Amino acid sequence: MTATLSAARVLGHDVELEWGDGRPRATLPLMWLRDNCQAVESQHPETKQRIVDTFGIKTDIAAREVALEEHGRVLKVEWAEGGHVSRFEARFLSALRTNPEVLAVRYSTWGRDDIGEVLPEVPYAAFMGEEAALKDFLEKTARFGFCFVEGVPGTPEATKAVAARIAYTRETIFGGYWDFTANLEHKDTAYTSMAIGPHTDGTYSIDAPGYQMFHCLAADCTGGENVLLDGFRIAEIMRREKAAEYELLTQVAIPGQYLDHGRGIHLMARRPLFRLDDAGELVQVSYNNYDRAPFALPAARQKAFYRALASFNALCNDTSLQHRRRLLPGSVLLFDNWRVLHARDSYTGYRRLAGVYLNKEDVESRLRFLRTRAGEAI
Ligand SMILES: [Fe+2]
Structure with missing residues (x-):
């Protein structure tokens, strides 16, 4: 119109x-x-x-x-x-807005049953060759917080090509493209076969990675199912049912840290679990209880904080909010690390996982460009 x-x-x-x-x-x-x-x-x-x-x-x-x-x-x-x-x-x-950088099309939050019906995915050949399929992939990612590319060759080259089709890879302390089996080369539980509870990555990073891509290149193992949770849905539930706790989690800035003195690294950053923008809109969910650094609040607020954190954790463990899926070769997953929490069950056997981080701004940039080319509002 x-x-x-x-x-x-x-x-x-x-x-x-x-x-x-x-x-x-x-x-x-x-x-x-x-x-x-x-x-x-x-x-x-x-x-x-x-x-x-x-x-x-x-x-x-x-x-x-x-x-x-x-x-x-x-x-x-x-x-x-x-x-x-x-x-x-x-x-x-x-079309003028106070916040023109916020994508115009709103997201849809989901739980296990909603997302099971629409499972966001696009086929690899179209994704690599057609601009419309790339846009479809990015639209689904913007709407649901994740999307799969299906039918990808199970090789590092194909994984890198999928990433490069979207944006350039972000360099971090883990390198750019990473590809690993369980070991403790990095001092992080992600590099073991232990269970990892729901979290977002980079709570110790001032600009936490906006998106994370996973491609399981080999899965000769039992267990190791992956879990995705919509942090924005959890925020909606808390805002509705536990308003005071929700508000506290928008206020208390929680420090995260990553420590590896052997490599001369000590990263720290701090932000609320639910970060709001200047209009009061939720823009980021940050939660990694493993990486939370010691910090002290006034005693009463400290106790209220633990209660609020426990409510959030209980929702993370509510299976009706969890999308569970075993990652297998051929399926590349991209998810919004400012929104979707990920977790993994323990496993025994051999598993090889590869992936990259992408910056928030670069993925949004690509989608804005593709929307403009399609004559749509950004
Ligand atoms: Fe992680």
């Missing part, structure tokens, strides 16, 4: 806009309109970088005339001084 304007008028130092579809009026300061002018001398036509001198614009800048053109599809502003004219598409003005 194309947005159109039905009226535009100057009110003091603002322009008030009325919309063809009757939605609430919008008010934009004239200074804002001059600062965001789309003309080639004000903004680079390709990179959209600002060229206009923001600080050379008078805060009381005046317009000679504002008018609608092209049946309300364009707003024209003729400035009082300098003879400059700015034009804005109604579509551009109607």
Whole structure:
């Protein structure tokens, strides 16, 4: 649907806009309109970088005339001084948001039964060869927090190719692409065959990896089933049923740490289990009880914190929220490490797991680009 304007008028130092579809009026300061002018001398036509001198614009800048053109599809502003004219598409003005970096399409939270019905996956050949399939994969990942690529050759090369199709690999203390069997080369339980409870990775990292990719290259073992949990669903349940505990977990910043003095490493970072953005929207779930560093709160708050953490942990162990699946060669899993918790049962035998971390911003960047190419809102 194309947005159109039905009226535009100057009110003091603002322009008030009325919309063809009757939605609430919008008010934009004239200074804002001059600062965001789309003309080639004000903004680079390709990179959209600002060229206009923001600080050379008078805060009381005046317009000679504002008018609608092209049946309300364009707003024209003729400035009082300098003879400059700015034009804005109604579509551009109607899409303005305070938080333009947040992806426009909202996520759907899930439990075991919901996700069992829609199991997000795309086929490997299409994923590698067709832009629409890559977009479909990223849309599913944005919506559900994970998606599988199915039919991938069980080789390191194919795993790397799947990752490279999405974004470049993130380098960390574990390297870039990793590929391991159980050993303690890294001082981390992930490199053993023990059970690992639900967690997100990188609670010790200021910018925790946005996405993690797994490909099980060999599974000559018993046990070792993988578990995925929607942290955003857990947040919804806590907000509804244990509001005070939920709020506490949005406030208490929990430190995580990774210690390997042998390699000269001591990483630390701190954030709430439920991290909200400036609009109060949940943007990240961070939880790794193994990596929680000692920290002290006032005693009463400390005890309340343990109660809230126990409620969160109980939901993590609620099987009606768990999507369980044994990873096998051929299935590459990508999941949102800012949302989906992962866990693994213990196993006996031989298992070879490979994967990469990808940055949050790079995966979102790819999806924004593909949405724009498809003519969709970002
Ligand atoms: Fe992990």
